[in-house]
Amino acid sequence: MPTINVQLFEGRSAEQKRAFVKALTEVTCQTLDATPESVDIIIHELKRENWATGGKLWSEPET
Structure with a gap:
């Protein structure tokens, strides 16, 4: 059971996160x-x- 923790700056849309977790799950x-x-x-x-x-x-x- 792999558990992957990802830290990101806030501000990404639900659509972006959905695509990201789909791709990460596939790989x-x-x-x-x-x-x-x-x-x-x-x-x-x-x-x-x-x-x-x-x-x-x-x-x-x-600066």
């Missing part, structure tokens, strides 16, 4: 010899103000 089944019913995908949507890279919040403008 998981192909590569891990799993059934679609055994694949769980959890999407964590984060605000840009709660994510930083290189000491800089993603919500801060480029």
